[in-house]
């Protein structure tokens with residue numbers, strides 16, 4: 001592999017407030033060194049896209065950010081959130097996930113009503129007041145641009161929703177817990193173009209309140225919605241910059257090859 005100067009390309013000196021960052025994050029699946037030294041900073045209220053070929057480590061990196069890779073890998077390095085390294089054994093991972101929430105590739109609504117999909121976790125966390133629950137159902141469904149479509153069917157099964165609606169419900173479910181950071185792993189890859197456009201619109205709206213980190217293999221999607229883009233290649237973050245720079249003026253040949261489709 002070519003030698004790259006990671007320090008130069010990897011760390012953006014951002015003046016904007018950061019929601020979170022990683023320092024020298026390394027991940028091992030047994031003997032497989034899957035992530036080498038990822039240092040990335042995520043500005044508040046911005047969308048950052050993680051792009052790169054299949055197997056480059058995007059999902060691995062994303063899952064580390066809310067400690068979801070703990071059980072399947074060894075994760076070294078720092079994950080800094082609110083001035084704390086949350087990659088420490090003493091940190092309560094359930095607390096972390098209230099602040100940093102994950103939406104998966106395949107929509108996975110619970111086999112419950114639409115309403116209960118939203119209220120389930122809230123009730124688990126001790127919110128019992130009916131008015132507060134009703135308000136949270138409406139506001140989170142509105143945030144996910146789903147309210148108008150489902151407001152008369154709140155007690156119907158979530159399993160009857162279309163794929164795109166189900167994914168927006170999953171986004172609403174995350175938002176209902178009022179997290180800070182939303183992590184999304186290819187949230188639209190199983191959806192048709194119209195549903196994908198709705199998800200993208202939803203993310204644009206959510207950006208006002210949340211910090212969004214999204215893995216996508218769809219480069220048009222990254223260029224449409226992301227403020228910043230990080231290019232992953234074989235377990236390294238090779239380049240991280242404003243999205244426009246990544247797509248119009250990449251500094252590294254591997255990035256250029258990937259975005260222009262000349263990639264093995």
Ligand SMILES: Nc1ncnc2c1ncn2[C@@H]1O[C@H](COP(=O)(O)OP(=O)(O)O)[C@@H](O)[C@H]1O
Nearest residue numbers: 029034052053054055056057058059060061072
């Ligand atoms: N659960 C797992 N167990 C073992 N190895 C894994 C696991 N998940 C990912 N890997 C390995 O980590 C590397 C990066 O994979 P992944 O993070 O899924 O990449 P991407 O999301 O960019 O396609 C690959 O070598 C993959 O085989």
Ligand SMILES: [Mg+2]
Nearest residue numbers: 058059060215
């Ligand atoms: Mg992946």
